[in-house]
Amino acid sequence: MTLRDYHLTLRDVSDQQPEYLETVFSLGNGHFGVRANDPISGNPIAGTLINGFYETAPITYGEAGVGYAKRHQTILNLPDLRHIHVSTSSGHQFTHSKRTAVDLDLGTGELVEHYQISTDQGETIMMGVKSVIGQEQTSMWSAEYTFTAGNYAGGLLVSKSIAVPAEAEAIMSADPRKTRMAGLPICETEFVTQDLQRYHVKTRLTKQAVTMYLGILLPHGQLLQQPLDLSDEQPHSLEYAVYVGTVGKHNTIDPAAMFMASSLASLTDDSQTFWQGVWNRSEVSVGGNDELDLAIHYNIFQLNQAAGRDGRTNISAKGLSGAGYEGHYFWDTEMYMLPYFTYTNQQMARQLLVYRYQTLPKARERARALGVDQGALFAWRTINGEEASAYFPAGTAQYHIDADIAYAVGKYFEITRDLDFVIQCGFEMVLETARFWENFGSWRQVGDDCRFEFHTVTGPDEYTALVNNNYYTNRLAKHNFELVVELAHQMMKRSPQLLSKFGMSETDLDVYQNLADHVYLPYSNELEINEQDDSFLDKPRWPAEKSTPDNFPLLLHYHPLTIYRYQVAKQADTLLADYLFPEDLSADQLKREYRYYEGVTTHDSSLSRSIFSILAARMGDTEKAYRYFMDTARMDLVNLQKNTADGLHLANLGGSWLALVAGFSGFYVQDEVVHFANHLPAELSRLTYRMKIAESVLEIDLTADNLDVTVISGPIPTYGVSVNGELISLVKVS
């Protein structure tokens, strides 16, 4: 597979609203993100997001209760690094701006923009901005601003600083998907040299601090410079760099020296090297639809930009592209985004799981607050590990996050065989979540049937709250129990003593196996499908007269009580479990379930369509799979959910990759066999992608009537590989 060039331009996106473009063309490196604000007229006090840099505030409830989450956590929306002041030598400010062209190079990470800027007096010039964010040097961002004469061709004064936020009021929106405005940080500014300004930004309550530097790289020695002279009609360039320190770390670097090594050119090299690595590991090529091919590259690009790499941060719901959902990390990471990393970048996957491991002490406390005396309950939404969900029926009650995290640990181990990680972090997470389920659930005898049940939970579908025996939750909890047993046996192979490290003996494993064997999975004999929960199928369907297009998403038009009393789902719920455990049900049952739940699902969540695409592909309905995939793959590029301005839908970006891999190529792993199946839609001529299983990088290549799997680096794998149901032998190509 040849690595092609991919560029996202203004022509590739459906919307030209500034806030939308700011999100779509944002740059990030896991540490910080820079929204593509208009440098002239954009928002100087907001535009930079540092992963894990947040402020807190007490949560005020209309009516408070025991054990409620106490504090908001809100990512700080820091000053725009891109803002620039430009004026004529006579003092006319350039305050108007028109974005004429944008080009984001997905192969190098370089963002090139062109603006036509003008003064109130009608003086107009051209401004180009070339910017890049460091990928190895994750503290760095550089930009070159280039000015060319237009109808104005005189002297030009340019100056740049990072605006210090003015006071702003906290906002509350009735749209829970937006962010709150965090309290403003304290910002101290000083000039280190004439060329170098230091910003020390401290939060008031979380007592976090970050040091930032703004330096002028070219021309040297003039932060406050002489006017440029545009009369020669040549382009005149200025180059700046910004350093964004590590949260909570005292920066002892010599920034001046650092800037010398951080020219736009060298940072572009750094970025290019990084992206070459990404594409080498995870190149995807979709033949037959260039739009789609570009979209999937864009999605992978943004996933990589968003993911915290340091084991102390994670991937927020909007990545570093916007402050929506307050910069919180959800179950989205483990179930929608982590798979991409698990199968293409094992080290990154490990780091994301290490983040969760770090929050385990807080998860134990949270279990106690919920009246569960053993185990740990991970926060539904959080930055620092504490629960920050201020609406528990669709927050804390989504206990399934515990089993989701355990599931991700299991998948990570399945692919990497990284037993060290299991011993150091993974097993403890799986065990503590299993202990939670053990103590949270309860036994119930129904006739001859002895069931282990879970009551008053909310599943992935947030349009159905506080129900009993949510199928997804129960199925994942069952797996959580099984995983304790499986990982314990793996550890015992290395050393039989390891179990005692966790206060366990082999007889404890029988307890978990027994629990796993008895977890109740609701099934409707009448419809011959798994039931979303004990009562979902009893409720009336969402009425036709409330189904006009402007009533969606329902959560913005109806009281939760109205939504809850109907049989209506925001997203894939039981079907999500079906996707995770393909061995659970026959093809016929899957078809019945799919047909049933598709009829009651609004896809108001961006986490829905990718799963519907995957299952449609598996069922052989590749036309439907393709349709869902198109919405998934291009969700933000076409602003499908109409709120991309608040940030990208990161889970959906991950879901679109899953749709290709788990859907069109039928990928899943079970019992040390890697399965593929050709479900390529007729609309696509070819699909090629790479993934790494154990030590081998595989390339999978599908055309209408062929599916090839080859080893492109690493050893010939020892695990089985099955294509369309038959085991094959792999060949290594070079």
Place this chain on the structure above:
Amino acid sequence: MTLRDYHLTLRDVSDQQPEYLETVFSLGNGHFGVRANDPISGNPIAGTLINGFYETAPITYGEAGVGYAKRHQTILNLPDLRHIHVSTSSGHQFTHSKRTAVDLDLGTGELVEHYQISTDQGETIMMGVKSVIGQEQTSMWSAEYTFTAGNYAGGLLVSKSIAVPAEAEAIMSADPRKTRMAGLPICETEFVTQDLQRYHVKTRLTKQAVTMYLGILLPHGQLLQQPLDLSDEQPHSLEYAVYVGTVGKHNTIDPAAMFMASSLASLTDDSQTFWQGVWNRSEVSVGGNDELDLAIHYNIFQLNQAAGRDGRTNISAKGLSGAGYEGHYFWDTEMYMLPYFTYTNQQMARQLLVYRYQTLPKARERARALGVDQGALFAWRTINGEEASAYFPAGTAQYHIDADIAYAVGKYFEITRDLDFVIQCGFEMVLETARFWENFGSWRQVGDDCRFEFHTVTGPDEYTALVNNNYYTNRLAKHNFELVVELAHQMMKRSPQLLSKFGMSETDLDVYQNLADHVYLPYSNELEINEQDDSFLDKPRWPAEKSTPDNFPLLLHYHPLTIYRYQVAKQADTLLADYLFPEDLSADQLKREYRYYEGVTTHDSSLSRSIFSILAARMGDTEKAYRYFMDTARMDLVNLQKNTADGLHLANLGGSWLALVAGFSGFYVQDEVVHFANHLPAELSRLTYRMKIAESVLEIDLTADNLDVTVISGPIPTYGVSVNGELISLVKVS
């Protein structure tokens, strides 16, 4: 029956904490209430509550949502009318105070208190306070302060004003049963004469206003008086009166003239006349337990003090005795307090229902906000008719309030035959609530069974939220449908055209009859009992290890999610329906249900024990009935719930009357027959009480082996009267 004297004194109450005594000895007249604050050391800025005088504030939610209640409503805690400044002629202030005796005369409404008061310097004198609140003149309160020498016998300076509230911060408590602190009102003060001070109190947001006057009655002409001279060792008295105007009405009275007619003596006459009327109508005598006899008199006394009489106010959860629950009106009125009035004071019952009728336009709006296109949903908690419940799972979701109000209308009509009220107000309420249920519920076919069901509701038991087919809710909704049909037929008897006034025809009645016939009532074949809801019996029971006494009430110790996932009830729920509809189930089923639900009920709600008492009595377990009744009857006198300081438990006061009447004497009305049965506990030698059915005042007299019903005024009734299952003929005595 002879009307005896009843007095409540300090010896009759278990607690001597000031805040507790302030509640217990509070005076009220439906218009306003005066807590019995210590006049020397009490709380000068809080102590007076005016029914329906409230401030509002936006409700802040941790995470807001569509259709959520928007505004708090909080009764204003206005300045203490009883506060007095006393100092020696040398300027030593009496700041210490000891309450040595209190006597509340339940026959006259007169409150007599004795205090020993002293200065920092140890000077001590005696102070007596005699106070009374007007009952016909509901704007008036008067008090006489009498001073007698102690170790100090010199000059005494006395002055009095109504303190103007200082700024105070809004408080939020994790105990939802307490009040919020409302925003402070604007208070303008001026001297009308030397003896008369006017206070004009305005709220900031609700724009309500009340005019109050404080006047000195005796001695005349000295609001700022000469020192009293205690050296003669005689008692010296001062007499004050306070006028509390009508909320929102401009007071055009001549207060000076009014005060002349409002001496303590004439106000005591007024009060005494009122209470004579109350006891004439509703005298109760309990033989064999004087404590209990006093307690039930106290309860009736406080019910009458609390109830708004003007058709624009109602009975708040704490009456006018405290600001707990923000002065809100709940379903408590219709289900626990109204019956006492319906059966003893038909005019008052009508006024309380008129209040609800006034809120019908807001109830229609609320139904729309909950996605129900027809009918009306009354506010779960409110003062002005708007929903003020800031936690909808245990607030708005208690839709049953609609059917409770309809039930109360039905009972009112059953007893009064007041068809004019039905035509003017009652039918519209019953019809609009029935329309709500019709559009809120849904049809479901289960086998051959076609059911009308209600999903995602919360029943009376607030420890179980958002369930399907709550038995109580469904049973009451069924009755709501039946009531439309019944009242419609009653109206048609007067005029067949009346139905069309409500946009109805006779065929519409068939629709409601059909709905009534098909409302689903969950029943467990296994346990042979009615099920609290579709899933209550499936849940595990509250665990023993979480059942130590200091874990109750559960709501103050556990997250709602923890409580909701267990089979645990705060109060009578299914049993409350059993009490309302005694014809629904056999004696055996009642016994089974009682045993079952008693085992899972914590009685953390003050609305629980009275119902358990009534049903135990009906089942013949009079010993248990008596035990529950003792806790019910004396709940506030022994501070059983430990929060009487926040106000009396008004619903329980009403419940205790119900326990006597519906429990010990087995009273209920069905199909125009009034039923009684003798369930007098062995602990009581006799029970006598009065009630009015239609135009006849009955006296019911029970001893161990006898139950007599006689007519003491009005005609011999035309309805049947049954005692112990046999119809009897009534005799009129004089």
